[in-house]
Amino acid sequence: MANSTVSYSDVGLRVGLEIHQQLKSRRKLFCYCKPELIKEEPDFTVIRYMRPTLGETGEIDPTMLKEFKKGRYVVYQVYKDKNCLYEIDEIPPHEVDRESLVTSIMIAKLFKMKIPDILVVSRKQYLDGSVPSGFQRTILVGLEGYLELSNGKKLGITHICLEEDAARKISEDAEKIVFRVDRLGIPLIEIGTKPDLNSPDEVLDAALRIGSLLRATRRVLRGLGTIRQDINVSISGGARVEIKGVQRPEWFKPLIDNEIKRQLKLIELSKVLKDRGVTDEIIREQEPVDVSDVFTDTKAKFIKKALKKGGIVLALRLPGFSNVLGEEILPGRRFGKEFAERVSVIVGLAGIIHTDELPAYGISDKEKQKLFEKTNSDPEKDAVVIVVGPKDKAYAALDEVKERAILALRGVPPETRKANPDGTTSFERPIGTAARLYPDTDSSHIRITADILEEAERKLPEYPWVREEKYIKELRLPPEIAMRIVMSERSELFEDIIKLGVNPKLVATVLIDLMTSLRREGYPIDDISDEKIYDLFKIFKQGKISKEAFPDIIAFLSKNSDKTVGDALRSLKVETISLNELEKIIDQIIERNLHLLKERGERAFKPLMGDVMRVVRGKVDGKIVSQTLQRKIAEKLAQIGKE
Ligand SMILES: [Zn+2]
Numbered sequence: 297m298a299n300s301t302v303s304y305s306d307v308g309l310r311v312g313l314e315i316h317q318q319l320k321s322r323r324k325l326f327c328y329c330k331p332e333l334i335k336e337e338p339d340f341t342v343i344r345y346m347r348p349t350l351g352e353t354g355e356i357d358p359t360m361l362k363e364f365k366k367g368r369y370v371v372y373q374v375y376k377d378k379n380c381l382y383e384i385d386e387i388p389p390h391e392v393d394r395e396s397l398v399t400s401i402m403i404a405k406l407f408k409m410k411i412p413d414i415l416v417v418s419r420k421q422y423l424d425g426s427v428p429s430g431f432q433r434t435i436l437v438g439l440e441g442y443l444e445l446s447n448g449k450k451l452g453i454t455h456i457c458l459e460e461d462a463a464r465k466i467s468e469d470a471e472k473i474v475f476r477v478d479r480l481g482i483p484l485i486e487i488g489t490k491p492d493l494n495s496p497d498e499v500l501d502a503a504l505r506i507g508s509l510l511r512a513t514r515r516v517l518r519g520l521g522t523i524r525q526d527i528n529v530s531i532s533g534g535a536r537v538e539i540k541g542v543q544r545p546e547w548f549k550p551l552i553d554n555e556i557k558r559q560l561k562l563i564e565l566s567k568v569l570k571d572r573g574v575t576d577e578i579i580r581e582q583e584p585v586d587v588s589d590v591f592t593d594t595k596a597k598f599i600k601k602a603l604k605k606g607g608i609v610l611a612l613r614l615p616g617f618s619n620v621l622g623e624e625i626l627p628g629r630r631f632g633k634e635f636a637e638r639v640s641v642i643v644g645l646a647g648i649i650h651t652d653e654l655p656a657y658g659i660s661d662k663e664k665q666k667l668f669e670k671t672n673s674d675p676e677k678d679a680v681v682i683v684v685g686p687k688d689k690a691y692a693a694l695d696e697v698k699e700r701a702i703l704a705l706r707g708v709p710p711e712t713r714k715a716n717p718d719g720t721t722s723f724e725r726p727i728g729t730a731a732r733l734y735p736d737t738d739s740s741h742i743r744i745t746a747d748i749l750e751e752a753e754r755k756l757p758e759y760p761w762v763r764e765e766k767y768i769k770e771l772r773l774p775p776e777i778a779m780r781i782v783m784s785e786r787s788e789l790f791e792d793i794i795k796l797g798v799n800p801k802l803v804a805t806v807l808i809d810l811m812t813s814l815r816r817e818g819y820p821i822d823d824i825s826d827e828k829i830y831d832l833f834k835i836f837k838q839g840k841i842s843k844e845a846f847p848d849i850i851a852f853l854s855k856n857s858d859k860t861v862g863d864a865l866r867s868l869k870v871e872t873i874s875l876n877e878l879e880k881i882i883d884q885i886i887e888r889n890l891h892l893l894k895e896r897g898e899r900a901f902k903p904l905m906g907d908v909m910r911v912v913r914g915k916v917d918g919k920i921v922s923q924t925l926q927r928k929i930a931e932k933l934a935q936i937g938k939e
Contacts, residue, residue, distance in 0.1 A: 304495045307556055308532030311499050312491035316484055316524040317510050318461060318517040321396045324481035325460045326389035326433060327382035331482040333464065338373035338476065342384050344428060345369050370425035373466065373476040383463075383477040385429040388738040392417070392435070392458075396483035397742070399515040400458040401752040403485060404438025406509055406759070407453045411438050411749075417739035425473050426462035427480065433736055434459035434486070443489070443509075445501050446761070452490035459484050470644050491528060491536075496549035499527065503545060504783045505761070512757040514788055519822065527551070534559035535708040540724060541715045550719030554626055558721075559708045561625050566707040572677070574616035579701050584694045587611040587682065590666045596658035602684045610683050610690040613671040614650075614701050617679035622652030626720055635700050637723040639683065639693045648697060651680045760787065771800040780808050789826040793833045803833065806846055814847065819854040828853055831861040845870040845914035870914040878921065881911055882928045893932060901929055 324331050374384060381387040404411050419431035434457045441453040461482040463475035487506060493499045503525060510516045510523075525542045529552055537559070539551055588609045591599045599609060614621075621632035636647045649657065654664040667673075667680045683693040703709040713721035760782045767778035771794070781790050786807045793803045807829075814821050832849060835841055841849070845868070852864045865871050873881075885907050886893065892900045905925055912921060 304556075307560065309494055309552070309556060310491040310530050311493040311496075311552060312528045313487075313489045313493070313499065313502055313506070314526040314528070314538075315487045315503070315506055315510075316461075316526075317487070318522045319396050319399050319483040319485060320515050320517055321393055321399075321483050323393050323395075324382075325393050325396055325458070325483040327380050327481060328390065329378060329380055329383065329481065332478065334375060334378060334476070334478045336375075339376040340374055342372040342374060342428070343369055344372065344425070368425075368468075368470070369472050370428075371472055371474045372428055372463065373474065375478070379477055383428070383480050389417075389433060389736075392739075392742055393483060394748075395515075396458060397437075398748060398752050398755070399483075399513060400435075400437040400456060400485050401744070401748060402513055402515070402756055403487070403510065404441065404456050405752060405756060406513075407438065407441035407443055407456065407487075409438030409441030409453060409456060411744060412436070413744055415742040415744060417736040417742070418733050419736045420459070420733050422462060426465065426475055427460075428463070428477070431736075432459055432462060433739070434733075435742065437485075443502065443505060445498060445505065447498070447501070449492075449498070451492055451502055454488045454490055455486075456488075457486040459486060491530065496552045499548045499552065500545055503548065508760040508783050508787060511785065511788060512760050512763075513755075514757070518785055529555040529559075530708075531556055531559050533563050533707065535710040536727065537708065537710065537721075538712045538727060539715050539721055540712060543715070543717075547715060547717075547719065551715055551721065554719050555721065558625050561623070561631075562704070563707045565620055565623060565631065566705055568620065569616055569705055572616040574705060576702050576705065578615050579698060579705075582613050582615070582698065584610045584612050584691060585671050587667060587670050590663055590670060594658065594663060595660065598657070599659070599684050607685050608687050608690055610687075610694055611667055611671050612681050612694045612697055613673045614679045614681060614697075615673075616677055617701065618675070618677050619652055619679075620704070621650040621679055621681070629720060631704075634723060635681065635697055638700050639696050641723055641725065642696050643689055643692045645683060645685045645689045645693045647683075648693070649682050649684075651675075763787075763791075767800070773800060773804060777801075777804050777808065780804075784808060785822070786811075786826065786829070789829060792826075792830055796833055796837050798833050798837055802843060806843075806850075810847060810850065814851055814854065819851050821850060821854045823857055824850065824853045828861055835861060835865070840872055841865065841870055842872055842914060842917045844918060848914060868914075873912060873915050875920070875924070878912060878916055878924055879928070882908055882925055885911075886928060886932055893929065894936060897933060898929060901926065904929070 321331055323329065372384060382389060401411060415435050415437060418434050418436070420434050422430060422432050436455060437458050438456040439454065441456075442450040443453055445451055461479050461484045463477045464479040466474040466476050468474065489502065493502055507523065511518065516522070526538055526540045527542060527548070528536050528538045530536045537555060539555065542548060542551060586608055588603060591603065591609055594600055603609070621630065621635065623631045625631050625634065630653070632648065632650045632653065635650075639645055639648055649659070651664055651667060654667075655661045665675070667682065668675045668678070671680050673680050681694070681697050683690050683697075685693070700709075710727040712724045712727055714724045715721055764778050764782040767773045767781065768775050771778075773781070781787055781804050784790075784807065790800075790803055790807055794800045811821050829850075832846070832853075836843065836846075848868050848870060849861065849864045852868055853859065853861070856863070859867070885904060889900065889904060889907070892903065905922060908921055908925055909918070
């Protein structure tokens with residue numbers, strides 16, 4: 297990690313993975329609608345208001361209350377012919393999709409898990425509006441399994457659940473959230489591991505292995521949005537922090553390194569506060585003070601504007617917090633930002649301002665001093681936080697500030713954070729409680745028959761790492777290439793193509809090296825379907841194109857998703873030419889360059905080869921061109937000699 301004096305084992309790093317993977321299926325998990333995302337505008341919308349009610353456990357989930365506090369309504373976009381009443385929670389679930397059930401059991405078997413004889417459909421509360429019923433239906437399919445990592449360690453797999461995906465968020469603002477129900481009900485599995493991973497390398501290895509194992513079943517969807525990875529990270533003395541939405545494997549290391557730094561810093565700050573004698577009670581007894589009159593002649597434009605609209609400036613003293621909120625938690629992110637994000641997410645008020653960062657934003661030093669006076673604060677010891685906005689939101693915001701300040705005394709608050717592409721994270725919500733799962737009264741139990749188990753067993757794929765060994769031994773692929781092909785998204789395609797009888801090394805080079813370099817050049821090669829690449833190799837095997845034509849064809853296909861390989865050949869004119877045609881072209885070029893041949897003899901080969909390749913590049917193998925040209929030159933020289 298960046299801080300080289302601290303090792304992962306010294307800080308007691310523990311990381312667990314949670315992976316959500318959409319399954320390939322003909323229907324949705326609990327209804328018969330097609331599991332596909334829809335681009336067209338919806339036919340109608342349904343509006344729902346969220347209200348907190350007591351769950352069957354008799355508790356109100358804190359997450360739910362937080363959502364309710366925002367006071368928003370939810371809009372669902374629906375399609376007449378492509379959705380049924382299930383997606384808008386107007387009818388109970390249908391029988392569970394058997395195909396998805398078999399897939400989930402296959403995966404459970406691959407992780408050597410215990411599979412209950414009778415499966416129970418449960419409800420998991422979802423309070424962000426993404427499921428119209430307010431809960432997602434989920435089935436625990438396997439528990440207590442393991443995955444062997446490449447260093448031989450056995451990573452505990454705690455559970456596999458088969459569940460319905462939630463609706464897709466289209467937009468959101470202060471007033472409403474809009475969801476499209478097309479994604480709702482797409483079969484999904486959730487895989488959870490024990491927090492037994494102790495370094496970013498182990499996390500990466502585990503994620504790649506799980507991903508390749510899932511794809512090996514050939515029963516999961518691939519591509520953007522079909523797999524979602526979360527990690528939970530903790531260190532000794534810290535707390536479990538869930539980081540959602542790790543989109544790329546390269547993100548693991550920076551996210552984990554930053555989370556370690558963040559937790560270490562939060563622990564350090566809690567010690568500072570405790571040393572200064574700050575307690576829960578001292579924070580709790582602080583009352584917000586309306587300090588709007590401090591800003592009657594302010595140069596801070598945003599405050600002026602808010603006051604004009606009838607808003608207020610509300611201040612809160614944080615005793616003993618001087619120079620704490622201004623501390624950097626991560627490069628470029630001060631502790632105050634954690635308060636600001638919480639306020640923004642929970643109350644919907646943009647940001648807070650604290651005295652550590654003043655004077656700034658047009659707020660003068662004089663105004664800063666007045667804030668200390670008005671709140672009876674000691675400028676040497678305390679900090680003052682202000683929020684600007686409508687009265688009710690301002691008070692709600694300072695409630696959250698207080699709550700976060702109390703949490704600061706404990707060090708690291710358990711919470712869910714969102715992964716950002718720069719390796720930092722942002723507050724999403726407090727961590728949910730376990731009270732979120734309860735039985736679904738609309739569903740009957742699912743009996744796992746011998747028939748289902750036998751079908752799952754029969755369809756089990758080989759472990760990718762077993763296949764990797766085979767590639768090295770039997771196909772003689774270099775170990776590095778074998779590993780990369782097995783872990784790649786196209787590894788199943790590789791298997792299919794080599795069955796055509798194409799040289800495995802060539803297939804691997806195209807699928808790994810060529811695809812990577814084209815992706816780096818900006819070609820959207822991940823959008824090309826496996827079927828098209830398979831067709832390309834089939835045509836290659838038939839001798840219709842040379843391998844030199846691959847880059848152009850693949851680049852073409854990536855930019856023209858509606859075009860076939862045949863279209864590419866016609867459009868790029870890369871179809872191979874016969875030996876006969878090649879000879880004709882070479883003859884013509886030799887005739888045109890007789891003087892060169894006479895002058896240089898065999899050394900004319902190089903410039904002539906250039907001329908020939910300009911005409912036939914991509915249409916015939918370079919080796920054949922070179923052999924034919926050499927032969928033709930020799931023949932011509934012999935002929936000239938005789939003359
Ligand atoms: Zn449906």
